[in-house]
Amino acid sequence: MIGPNGSGKTTTINLLCGAIRPGKGSVRLLGREIARKPAHAVAALGVGRTFQNPRVFSTLTVLENMYVPVAHRVSPAAARSMAARAHEWIELTGLGGFAHRVASELSGGQRKLVEFARVMVQRPAVVLMDEPFAGVHPVVKEALYAQIQRAAGDLGTAFLVVSHEVPDLVSLSDRFVCMAQGEVLVEGAPQEVCANPSVIEAYLGAPLEGAA
């Protein structure tokens, strides 16, 4: 999802994850109406999200952060598989050496990785990511790209990513949505959306290099 600042991208994510309730209209997940459900119930149905500024729990360790989304699941079997997933995602995101570090000791890029690992521990069907690559070191960015592609391919997780890294997203995405002034301006294949004159006018400013 692309679009100029203030076009409603974060608001859309807030609506989809249940953080705010729509005044009208509906939000459906696999055909099921979720707009009136509390945010924690939406999360339980398989909608995970990350935040523009990473919101990790700074006095908890990295591992404890992984446990927050599933803390209320009491069955021992669920707890075991969740603990295994927590360790797996900590390793996959390269945070292996930091599992028992308090989150406040981590760098901004590492916090982004903690957020990503934390959301994946929930095994979500859909992950909403609000500017996951903003202000992130290129190496961390590449790691995130790889993990998103891996999760989308192996686990079938759907990702809705808000980002201004348009050239990178073109190769990463199946579909682009460009928003402007609270509405969907254009949606479709990445190349087509980027070549659309109204998207160039409202957001890109100039045609993307290499775009059709």
Add this chain to the structure above:
Amino acid sequence: MNSHTHAPVRPRWHAAAAALRHPALKVAAPLALLAATGVWGAVTGDIAGLRIASTVLMYIALAEGWNLLGGYAGYLNFGTVIFLGIGAYTTAIAVTGTGVNALVTIPLAALVAAGVSVLIGIPGFRLRGDYFAVATFVLTLAARELANVLEITGGSVGLFLPPVADSLGASTRLFFFLFLALAAVSVAICWVSERTRWFSALVAVREDEDAAEVLGVPTLRLKVVALAVGAAIAGAAGSLYAAQSLYIEPTGTFDFRVSLAVVVAVILGGKGTWYGPVAGAVLTQLLATQLFVRLQGVWDQLIFGLLLIAVALLAPRGITRLTRRARGRRFGV
């Protein structure tokens, strides 16, 4: 030094300093003081000493109960005495109504207090931060007025209970051990809580409640449970209080200063840890008692207040965290 640790090489005396940081040691000193008071009272038949120790134990229980919501989840709650009072009145009403032994009613008192806390919590937790704190204060006043006007509570006259022991000495010893058991249970609840995933979710509520909710934490349910467990402890304490006092009335039972003393004890000791409330309750209660005995009147409260300010300035995170706590592995997975 272990090559895997990231800490720089430290001089040898740091090992001793690290040992001193162990939580068990932080509660050892206040507990030793308390045990000495209790043993002294039991051996010499010093009823006053045992009564003071019982009061301290009651405050340990109340402070640990408060800590679940106030310390871990970060909700400032000035309503502890509401649940203490409900427990006291539950026992008094059950005893005067049916003639059962007061001690039999302890579980009922805990249950009723927890039930009322759920009824308060579900609408009350729509309020956050300062507003929640104000609401708990106002509810304390409402509870006192309710006890004043209702017939079942005996109105402003109050309720009398028959003694559960034959003599004052036997009663004092009995209640010392009952308060000791309650304090031990409440400390254990916090100690165990800190070793569960539940703790992660409570701390997440304290740090960023909206993020926790979006991540799937049922924050309302979690806060209600934390409040209810604390209320059950306070209800049990109130039951013991009524059974020991043999007489309760609204003003003395719903005394806001009790709630305040609990909050002060936890903050002073170090909130959000299982050992902070123990240290805080022992030190504030013993200090307040000594000051009251020696300097009755205005001066004891004034000096107590000044000492609190001094501690707040010198140890803003509580006296048990004067040394920075090293966070290590919490989960065995």
